Amino acid sequence: MIVDNVYIYDPSMPYPREGLHAVEIEEGKFKDILPSPYTGSKEAIDGGEKVLTPSFNDSHMHLLRFGLLKKELDLTEVTSWKEMKELVENHYDEMEEYDWIFGKGFDDSKFDDIDHLLTAKDLSEIQVNAYIYFMHEDGHECVVSEKALELLEKEKEFEDEPDEFKETDENGNWNGRFKDTAVHYIKHHFWGRSIEDAKEALKKAFPYLSEHGITSVHSDDINFIGSYEQLWQAYTELESEGLLPIDAHLHHYIFNINDLNNYLERSKMRTGDGTAQVKVGAVKIFLDGTQRLYTAAMRNPYPVAPSTNGTLIYSQEQLNEMVRVSAENGMQVAMHAIGDRAIEQAITALEQDTANTKQLRHRIIHAQTLGPDLVERLRDLKPYIETQPSFLLGEWDKKDQWTPKELVPYCDAFNSLVKEHIPVTLSSDLPIGALDPFVSMYTAVTRMDLEGNPEGGWMPQEKISLAEAYQGFTKTPAELEYKDEEKGRIEAGYQADFVLLDRNPLDVADEEIHNIKVLETWHRGKQVYKK
Numbered sequence: 183m184i185v186d187n188v189y190i191y192d193p194s195m196p197y198p199r200e201g202l203h204a205v206e207i208e209e210g211k212f213k214d215i216l217p218s219p220y221t222g223s224k225e226a227i228d229g230g231e232k233v234l235t236p237s238f239n240d241s242h243m244h245l246l247r248f249g250l251l252k253k254e255l256d257l258t259e260v261t262s263w264k265e266m267k268e269l270v271e272n273h274y275d276e277m278e279e280y281d282w283i284f285g286k287g288f289d290d291s292k293f294d295d296i297d298h299l300l301t302a303k304d305l306s307e308i309q310v311n312a313y314i315y316f317m318h319e320d321g322h323e324c325v326v327s328e329k330a331l332e333l334l335e336k337e338k339e340f341e342d343e344p345d346e347f348k349e350t351d352e353n354g355n356w357n358g359r360f361k362d363t364a365v366h367y368i369k370h371h372f373w374g375r376s377i378e379d380a381k382e383a384l385k386k387a388f389p390y391l392s393e394h395g396i397t398s399v400h401s402d403d404i405n406f407i408g409s410y411e412q413l414w415q416a417y418t419e420l421e422s423e424g425l426l427p428i429d430a431h432l433h434h435y436i437f438n439i440n441d442l443n444n445y446l447e448r449s450k451m452r453t454g455d456g457t458a459q460v461k462v463g464a465v466k467i468f469l470d471g472t473q474r475l476y477t478a479a480m481r482n483p484y485p486v487a488p489s490t491n492g493t494l495i496y497s498q499e500q501l502n503e504m505v506r507v508s509a510e511n512g513m514q515v516a517m518h519a520i521g522d523r524a525i526e527q528a529i530t531a532l533e534q535d536t537a538n539t540k541q542l543r544h545r546i547i548h549a550q551t552l553g554p555d556l557v558e559r560l561r562d563l564k565p566y567i568e569t570q571p572s573f574l575l576g577e578w579d580k581k582d583q584w585t586p587k588e589l590v591p592y593c594d595a596f597n598s599l600v601k602e603h604i605p606v607t608l609s610s611d612l613p614i615g616a617l618d619p620f621v622s623m624y625t626a627v628t629r630m631d632l633e634g635n636p637e638g639g640w641m642p643q644e645k646i647s648l649a650e651a652y653q654g655f656t657k658t659p660a661e662l663e664y665k666d667e668e669k670g671r672i673e674a675g676y677q678a679d680f681v682l683l684d685r686n687p688l689d690v691a692d693e694e695i696h697n698i699k700v701l702e703t704w705h706r707g708k709q710v711y712k713k
C-alpha cells in the first residue's frame with residue numbers, strides 16, 4: 183500500500199525531505215520512502231499534498247481515568263453545592279442498591295453557596311444509603327461520606343498513610359477530606375471495577391486519542407480498576423477483539439516494597455514484555471504531592487504558606503530499595519516528583535549504581551521545580567524527564583506563590599534540560615492537562631497561555647524549538663519503550679504510525695501551533711481516524 187503525494191515533516195531526520203513523496207507501507211511498517219508521483223503497481227491512495235508526520239506518543243497519562251470520566255458522573259462543570267447535589271441525585275436516580283456513589287472533577291473552592299470546602303458532614307445532605315466518594319478536579323484530593331469514613335477507620339493499612347494527607351476537624355477527627363496517597367488508597371481498595379466496565383470506558387476514550395493523532399500511550403491506571411491483572415486483561419482483550427487503536431504501556435503503581443515484591447513473584451513479565459500492542463510499563467512511585475495543596479516536597483517553605491514545605495512520602499532508604507529492587511528485576515521506574523526536595527530524592531535514588539539508570543532509562547515525572555545543582559546532577563545522570571507543558575497555561579502566574587523568587591526561573595525549565603541533552607518527553611497527564619499535543623507543543627515553544635499571556639512568554643529563556651517539542655512526542659518516548667529503531671520516525675523499517683496534517687508545522691508561526699489540525703491518523707499502517 184502506498185500513500186502518495188505527501189510532504190514529510192520529521193524533525194528526527196538529520197536533513198529535511200524536500201518536495202512531495204510517496205510512502206510505502208507493508209505489514210504495519212514503512213517499507214520505503216519514494217519520490218512522488220508513484221509509478222509502481224501497488225495500490226496507492228492520494229495524500230492530496232498534505233503533510234505526513236510521525237503520530238504522537240503520550241508518555242504520561244491516566245487513560246482509564248479519562249475514559250471513566252467520559253462514562254461516569256462528571257462534576258467538572260458544577261459551580262455550586264446545590265447544583266452538585268442535584269446532579270448526583272439525578273444521576274443516581276433509580277436509587278436501588280448502590281454500594282458506592284461516585285463523582286469526579288468537582289472544584290468546591292469555586293462554589294458560591296457554601297463558605298467552606300465540602301466535608302463528610304455536608305455529604306450527609308445527599309439522602310442515600312451508600313458510601314459516597316467524590317474526587318476533586320485535580321485528582322489529588324477527595325471527600326468521602328461519614329459512612330465511608332467508618333469503613334476507613336477499620337482499615338489497618340490505611341493507618342500507614344501519612345497523617346498530613348488526612349484532614350481533621352477541630353476535635354482532631356477526620357473530616358472526610360483526604361489528599362494524595364490517601365486518595366490513591368481509597369480508589370485502590372474500594373473502587374475496584376469490573377473488566378467489562380474498564381473496557382467500556384477505554385472504548386469511550388480511544389476516539390479522543392485518534393482525533394488528536396495519538397497512537398501510543400504510557401498510562402498509569404491501576405488505581406481505577408483494582409489490580410494489574412485486571413487492567414492487563416482489559417487492554418489485551420480489546421487488542422484481540424481488534425478494538426485497540428493504540429500501543430499501550432501499562433505502568434504498575436506501587437505503595438511500598440511489598441507491592442513490588444508481590445508483583446515480581448506473581449508475574450514473570452518485566453518492562454517491555456507483553457503482546458504486540460500491550461506492554462508492561464514502569465513501576466510508578468509517588469514521591470510527593472502537588473503544589474496547589476502545598477504537599478509537593480520543596481527544599482524551601484512555600485512563600486504563601488511559610489509554615490510548610492510539603493511532604494515526602496518515603497524515606498531515602500525506602501525509595502532507594504524500591505528503585506534498586508525494580509532495577510535488579512529489569513523494571514523501569516517512573517517517579518512522580520514535583521517539588522525540588524522530591525526531585526533531589528529521585529536523583530539520589532537513581533544515582534545508585536544498582537539502579538542501572540542509563541540502561542533502563544528511568545523516568546522522573548513532572549520535575550517542575552529545579553535548581554542549578556539539580557540540573558547539574560541530571561546532566562550527568564540523564565534520566566528521562568516527563569514534562570507537561572500545558573500545566574503552564576494555568577500555573578505560570580502562581581509559581582512565585584510556591585517557589586522562592588530566586589528559584590522561579592528554574593520552574594518548568596525545559597530549555598535548561600534540553601540544552602544539557604537530558605532527554606525530555608512532552609505529555610498530557612490526561613485528564614489533568616491538555617489532550618491535544620499541539621497545545622502542549624505551543625506552550626513549550628511560546629510559554630504563553632492560549633490568550634497569548636504573558637506577552638513574549640513566561641521565562642522566555644526556557645522556550646524550546648518546535649522540532650525539540652515534536653521529538654518529545656515522537657522519538658524520545660519511543661526510547662522509553664526501548665524502540666529507538668522501531669518507532670517514532672518516518673523511515674523504512676519503522677512502525678507505520680503517522681498523521682496527515684492540514685498544514686506544515688515548518689510554515690506555521692509559533693503563535694499558531696495550537697491551531698494545527700490532524701486530518702488523518704494511522705496506527706500500524708491502518709487508518710484509525712479521518713476528519
Ligand SMILES: [Zn+2]
Binds near residue numbers: 242243244611
Ligand atoms: Zn499523572
